[in-house]
Amino acid sequence: MSNSTNTKRSIGWMGIHRGHKARPAEWLAEQFIFLVSLTAILMVFLIFVFVAREALPIVFGQMNSAAARPAIPAKEMEKLKPDELRDYLGLTPAEFKRMDKEALQALMEVREEEAKEAPNDKDAQLNTTEWRYLFGAHHWSDSRPEDRYVWQPIGRIHKYNLLPLIIGSLKTTAVALLFSVPLALAAALYVSQLASPTWREWLKPAIELLSGVPSVVLGFFGLIVLATFLQKVFGYQSRLNAFVAGIALGLAVIPVVFSIAEDALTSVPRSYSQAALALGASRWQTAWQIVLPAAAPGVFAAVVLGFGRAVGETMVVLMASGNASIMSLSLFDSTRSITATIAAELAEAVFGGHHYRMLFLIGAMLFIVTFLTNLVGDLIMHRLKGRLEGR
Secondary structure, X not given: OHHHHHHHHHHHHHHHHOOOOOOHHHHHHHHHHHHHHHHHHHHHHHHHHHHHHHHHHHHOOOOOOOOOOOOOOHHHHHHOOHHHHHHHHOOOHHHHHHOOHHHHHHHHHHHHHHHHHOOOOHHHHOOOOOHHHHHOOOOOOOOOOOOOOOEEOOOOOOEEOOHHHHHHHHHHHHHHHHHHHHHHHHHHHHHHHHOOHHHHHHHHHHHHHHHHOOHHHHHHHHHHHHHHHXXXXXXXXXXXXXXXXXXXXXXXXXXXXXXXXXXXXXXXXHHHHHHHHHOOOOHHHXXXXXXXXXXXXXXXXXXXXXXXXXXXXXXXXXXXXXXOOOOOOOOOOOEOOHHHHHHHHHHHOOOOOHHHHHHHHHHHHHHHHHHHHHHHHHXXXXXXXXXXXXX
């Protein structure tokens, strides 16, 4: 009797814990899913580590973009200590270790020639990768007086002010959200609460199919169709600008916000709407005043993901914004975003140079902004959920 009880207990215990001895196939499937999810998290972490590593020389002030630097004669190379020589040539420890004396001598001679051909300009001696030039205003000797915030990595003097790119990204993202969020939420509310089952079966897949349209197609549509149409309607001067890019970008954000918001609205218990209808509320009043507030955490999550989709989009902004790094708050001026800058310039940047490092710096900044936005959105979403549950 006791042996049979122990046997049943051990089988039941293994069944509860779903051990690999009781259900080997299920255990293997669980381990495989865990491994895949862990791999995805590890890949995202390694991507961020790689981007941050390439940007660290800018962060710690180890790069020098000055066009005119004091040159040390090549014949005096022997007088320099190894660390001084490496810093003067701008080499990493690994690169310096691989080079022999003849290669180092040749680099010293190249530096001498560069010093002779350097522009005779007071700004040519500035290290424009310092933080004060990245975010602060500066009157450049070869620019107009009003151009104090300039992104111009190619030229006699390399200028890396980030404010035009940040403002350009914010302008296009703001227009995209202002255009897409009301339309997506209205469509989600209608499809989930007001539409008939027949219309719901057609509308939901049709809107969600927009997410399958390649971003380059949306960018081409904005470049050829939207830009001309909106310029005729509003009469502004620059055909391609932040407004056009934002509207085209909104078309890519709509299906993201709609899909998540519609699921959140549908998941609200039917008893809420049934109770409101029983008390005499109309279907519109029920949807607007009962269902939408109850689904607030999910709707907010949809808006946060829409923001992430908008701020990280590349091709639409690259094709429809005019791609000019102008410091302007006007929506009808051409602009350039951070993502478009990386896509347009990374292939032309010299590997390991200050332009290359700067592009990775703005990429790391974009990564951090997206992470913090999702983190804050998650915290607010949990607070809204707790408030609705009375906690």
